[in-house]
Amino acid sequence: MRVSVRGALALTIPLILPVTLSATPAHAGAGPPAAGEGWRLVAAEPFNRHLDSAKAPWKRDDDGPSSPYDVDMYDNDGAYFDTVGGPAFRERLAEMKTYRQSFRFGKGGWLTAELAARDADGDGSPDRPPTLTSRNGVAHLEEPSHQAGVVIRSSRDLPARYRVEATLRGVDFGGRRDGAWDYPDGRINGYSPEGCKTNFPWASGGDFSRPECQWADVRTDSNGFYYMSIMDYRRVAPHNNVFIHAHRKVAMDGYNRYKYTGSGLLYCNPATGEYEPYSAGTGNGVNALFMTDDRRYATMPGTEYLMESECGYRKGGAIVSAVDMRPELLPGEPYTFAIERRDGAYTMEMSGVFAHVGRATFRYTRAFVQDGEPIWHYNQRPDEYDGRFDADWTWQGPGGTLTDRGTWPAGSAYPDRFMIGDPHMNFYEGSAQVDDIRLYVPE
Template sequence: MIMRRRWKVALVAAGASATAIAVTGGAGAASGTVGRGGWVLVDHEGFDRPLKVDGAPWRLDPQGPHSPWNVGPFDDDGEAWTKISGPLFAEQLATLNVFRKRVAFGRDGWLTAEVAAVDKDHDGRPDSRPGLSTASLPGGQRAARISEPSWDAGVLIRPTRPLPPHYRVEMTLRGIDFGGKRNGTFNYNGKHNGYAPGACKTRYPWTFEGAIPGRTRCEYPDVTRENGFYYMTILDYANPAPHGNPGIHYRRKVIMDGYYADDDRWKNAGTCNPKTHKIYRTFDGTFNGVNALFVRGDKFREKSNNNISQEYYIKTACGNVSMDKPYGPNGQFKQHLTSAEIRPELLPEKEYRFAIERDATGYTLEMSGPFLHTGQTTLRVHHDFVEDGRPIWHYNQTPGEYDGRFDRSLKHVGPAGTYWTRHTWPKGSAYPDSFIIGDPHLNYYEGSAYVDDIRLYVPRDEK
């Protein structure tokens, strides 16, 4: 049985020019420590050598159960979509091909780039040229450039092998252009919310309800009011790659991402000011927030996401929130509670670091940098694997870490039928940890980012 601790928000000094706002207890609250033994660096990629990803050949994804990129019933051509959509989904999927690259890099190939792009005109090549390359920043610093010029593509960095039982993994952000506001507006550099002008940028053919009867590609919901980037997120399987948007929502354990939605659905969402511990309306901010989310293994979104996405539990300097309930004074906020806002205009002269730790008790999410309202700050939040009866989704890397208590069946309903997930989390199951950095969606998000110094640590006494 996993022991639970009470955690509280604390404000502590972290050097002459910085503060650290942390949920304290358990693993050491100071960056880079675990207990008294500390962390040991076991892998590091600084992108000083040229990457060979962009020159690698494209491979046509054959789809089906024998595809190297197959990930089960919610895959691009998964059984779930066929069940809830009928033959319409197969007809729509047949209107495109997916081309991919899988390239290992770093010392002993410890990291892998996953790049994917859609071919909608069936000319045998991707419609765009997403990629991962080494670039020089204005100060001479070298970093990796994630380039995604079109929404119908995706680029990820992941570990080649699953992460160890206990670890700290981190990366440094040196530039970001995946939407959000600049100088108070979503319209800049000839784009809207990071999307270049262009017709028919839609979710086609993947939605949470399956294929939409009676709609063409251009009649599907537009995506250009929603952009984003995964700074550091842990998934529950070993070989993540870009796929249709809904599928990843069933695979995430803990999340640090940016979600920049100029959409009325988020008009009542809130953002935390870590300095004052007060929540303000997200629409009154800069739309450059970072979400730090613990994915619940006991609550699913039946109405809005067709039981293909879970609710979140969020811990911030402004308090803790379960996203299935209103929050804030008089309950005026709902949906996301964003932990802080970054300032993209300060990059690359400044930098942000994102880290996730897994110890014997649970997961810790950490972000450091010159956040809006606070200046240079380190924010840390921890959630036990099971805390106050609330589990982190698929936290167990081995069968012995979990007894089956949160298993259940789920019903997914579409216009043509129903798909059942008979066992969401059975006894005897196990789920490896794998991180992702970048964009995992084949029908959402567009832009570019510069990332650097991906590091993997393990506890000193486990090396």
């Protein structure tokens, strides 16, 4: 058995435990809270200056301990995949190389762009790489291949109390268009029709020796986009989907399942307060997920979901979309997404024109620990947490047995870094337009 122990900073500091709050109900209004409501603007990016990722070099990333993107056993070359995939995983991984771009922008470099792509043909350059540009005061994220990723993140740790928000002016990462999952231009749920598109070479099990085109088809699975998420590690960047699912604190994202008719997804109708089948929506829902310490999956490290909506509270089970967006109204009717951290709680907020209710703002708040359920890795400092939710995670597969020891130990601390975009290097493909990223602190 292999054992991995996560690093933890042990300090002797008086313990500060969080208070308990109730979920804050949504409210309909003209827009989200502004700086005049207890917040002071400290950083803003209107994308009025020219931005072009083509000016930044692509650098090969060979993973491993020497890589600046090395985090833990769930990395692209992580021991987790050696365990669940066996020797075949290394053979599959050798069929491609990873290239990355990274550059700061905004006043004082407070924002960072992280882009990643693969080189499968061995010519020394990334295949169909993503881009980040700005024009007419809007950032354009373009990702022509699902075997890539592009995100905008904070360059530095967010403070103990903050509000971060962004405006969405366009999104084309799947979902129904004019009622159809299969688009007139030939795309399928936002994916191009050319070639096979699979989750190769990262999965939580199965036969890793299969050729790439025999892996799970992502076109007929899902597409999506992260409208705003708080991550628990510093160099937030695209990785495999298993890694990303282990490192989210809270997230507002789209998970657009192609022609899905099962019971694993639900829509909340905010006008009636009733849950509806996923097929009743347009496939453009927004999930507001507070992550907690329980494992959602038996064979991979994704954390369980706590979901607040106008239909009530749910833990686990079907993923609930709190609202259904209307992307056909963009850019004329933009959306604003925000996350706040203060008073011992996180709040997720979404504003815009939504199905069933029109223009509205919805806010959902949970304490760091509420009714015995913690928000995953909420503690920015060791003295905010006493180790009560620590656990060991054990994985088994053709590569043997692996234990992730100390997933949330006493003495640990996890920064808050926000992220917007697509961080999955084996899922999701499309384009989005983002504007007015702003950071506030309490007055």
